[in-house]
């Protein structure tokens with residue numbers, strides 16, 4: 144969401160990519176097609192409460208937001224679970 148020169152973003156959404164990459168890196172053999180990644184992303188985000196921050200448009204988001212340890216840990220758990228669920232039941236045939 145953008146308001147004039149400001150924007151309001153969900154830092155959970157920003158962090159989820161980083162977490163998915165981390166989780167998948169440590170789990171070889173998991174499907175990484177766009178569909179599965181998108182499903183993992185949606186599943187994980189549905190489990191998490193959004194956390195919005197306001198920041199100047201054009202400015203990179205405060206690193207402090209990304210360093211919230213509890214948030215990152217909670218997200219990693221949720222993403223790991225989503226990876227397992229999507230891989231156990233992918234929405235495409237086995238390739």
Ligand SMILES: [Zn+2]
Nearest residue numbers: 174175176179
């Ligand atoms: Zn897939």
